Amino acid sequence: MKIPMSGVERVDASPDQALAFVSDPNRVGRCMPDLEDLQVADARHFTATVKVGVGPVRGHLKMAVAITPDPTKPNELDLAVKGSGMGSGMDMTSHVRVAPADGGAAELHWTAEAAVSGPLASVGGRLLEAQAKKTTQNMFAAIRTALQTAGAAGA
16 A cells, blocks of 8 residues: 655754754664664664554564755755565655755655555554654654754754
């Protein structure tokens, strides 16, 4: 089952600060909802273990994440996520574009598509879609909050 998603998050940080944040595996990885473990491999890769609960299916997924800056558009990057656990699989691709906003702030324009297989996919389309969208939106909201907290600490 494929699940398309998109959104925009306004962050109280400069576009350069926002791009640096979402490009940093240690910082962006900590924004994953229900994070239990984070292991940064290098400047572009990390693994994370997250708790998952969709309907009666509950457990953990181990995610391998690759951050790939766009070589032709310096304010854009891709996140590729491959997850497995509980006999299920999840692949997600996400594209993030950082744009200037009023007042020196930035906007994170993001699109994502998730593909889910196994017991998680059998839960039911609407329930799975709602949970996937909520989790992805929560991650970008956590990025916004972390950037605001970092900005306040640096002020």
